[in-house]
Amino acid sequence: MPSTRQFDPTFTPSVVNGMGPNTPERARVVLGSLIKHIHDFAREVELTSAEWMLGVEFINSIGQISTPIRNEGHRICDVIGLESLVDEIANKIITEDGISPTSNVILGPFWSPNAPFRALGDSIIQDPKPNGRVTFMHGAVKDMETGKPIVGAVLDIWQASSNGQYDFQDPTQTDNNLRGKFRTNEKGEFNWYCYHPTPYSLPTDGPAGVLLNLMDRSPMRPAHIHLMITHPEYATVINQIYPSDDPHLEIDSVFAVKDDLVVDFKPKTDDPKASLDLEYNVKMALKKHHPNPNSAPPVSSFERHAKAAKEAQAKAAMGKL
Amino acid sequence: MPSTRQFDPTFTPSVVNGMGPNTPERARVVLGSLIKHIHDFAREVELTSAEWMLGVEFINSIGQISTPIRNEGHRICDVIGLESLVDEIANKIITEDGISPTSNVILGPFWSPNAPFRALGDSIIQDPKPNGRVTFMHGAVKDMETGKPIVGAVLDIWQASSNGQYDFQDPTQTDNNLRGKFRTNEKGEFNWYCYHPTPYSLPTDGPAGVLLNLMDRSPMRPAHIHLMITHPEYATVINQIYPSDDPHLEIDSVFAVKDDLVVDFKPKTDDPKASLDLEYNVKMALKKHHPNPNSAPPVSSFERHAKAAKEAQAKAAMGKL
16 A cells, blocks of 8 residues: 655655764665665555554563563564564575475574483473373484485474473473483484473563554464474574464464474374374485575573573572671 | 565565454554565565574663653654654645645654743743853744734744753753743744753663664754644644754754754844844644644653653652651
8 A cells, every 4th residue: 555645755865874984784784774664664654653653662662571581572573473584584495406404483582502412212391290291202304305314413392381381481390391402313313202282372461462462363372392403514403393283373473384394193002101192204404505504593582591590599699698 | 785585475475464354454554564564674685583683682672771751762763764754754745836834853752741831032941051042032933825924823842951951851950941832923923032952962872872873873963942833723833943053964863954944043232131043934834735634643752751750759758658
């Protein structure tokens, strides 16, 4: 619905060209494009003063509710699909022959760089919950072109507990509950025990809730298990896998469901430790196929969490003196 | 610098079309356009994960430093020219014959709806400063088409003191220092005493400072006096006037200088109360010429300030019980 009115065509260039000679070149490109698009948006919808001021107060409210363990700015980006898009830009791989590895999707705010290594066959369930459904998850990691097994790939898995909360959101969980790193064996295989994942709602008591409500959208995420799969010679795969019978696959509030990430949990009767079985196989691409081999490593909320925890600890220690 | 890579063309429509049937129509238009432009921006510059996360932390920092008397979200919009653009969209008037009234520019965050009415010839200087240069300001308000005087127009004036601070930023100033409302007489004329304005810097200890520094731009605003001129039959004029010898006219950090708002302060020798003379005349347009006659009234930081002041008062009163 582009506007039919004419506005001063020199205004946006004057703002962009206001950047001085010491602006780093990449900042000039990124901010120039951002300013141009924000101006184009405002002209296109003929944004009113009142609507603009609503936007200002909305932006202010994002930081005001954020804490070291609540990154509302990150969440808003997820709700408008921006993290998903940035992931596509950074990580989409397709060869000239049309071959792609297992899909990447968004990292989300709950990855921790400190998950412990565990032995194949171990469980990541440190704090069992009565309603958790234990799953034996297993599969192999292979080269997407040759089909050869990838030995020594590291699978870093993390998931929310059956209450929909991750360890550092929930005081009843111990550190690294439902987190673990596993290394593939000489056949490229892996296996462990985890939970069938539980769908959960994004927090709706802040700006993301306001926005989702205005857009008449569900705050639910389909149940999922997070994975980060790394190997020195291969492009990292960061994704999430979803039970095929989850009712929220089509309405994921953060746009992170892709067809090849939907999996079938099956009943398991031959293992006293698990009631469900999940086979999941991963295809990786050699690093040469990655569009941004030098792109920065993933960024996590963990540093924010660790800093806050350290400060709280220091405060408590001071109290004891 | 548009990207040459191809990305999934169905992704952005899937996000926009994720809005449910109960989304208000205007919200659908505004948010749909905003999401499309943000996605286009990310694809155009191939935004990296690290750059996106910098942006997330920047957005979070805006709200974290904001208070009832510091609206950093508003300030960031000013720095990228958005408030100036929204003002153009809302208020630009030009007739078919090419006639325009006195220019509008941004309201800024320091207008108060509660400035007192004062008599013509009065001074708005309640708290004199030794280095303030008193100015006798006078002129007339006329219809832009007929040139006839507009009787009973209200001129609401506000300005920073000689230290660059407005009353509610500065505990040494009394409420409504350097604020006042005046009504034009039967000849459409007005006059009062005020200060020659002082240039000042935007606060640079927050996100606006980070952004201006990255863009290698000055945080300075040229010296200015704010005016809001209203009359029941005419489109409101909200603007700022600037001394012609101010060195910051070309580098205003909020893009609010327009040619017809640059004025000449002249020495005055016949008035013991003032050392400078400023003649300033205003042309107004009948409301029928305004593109958005029903647009919302200006929004001010004052409500935020008043609310905080009331809460502080209540707290103090509780303390006395």
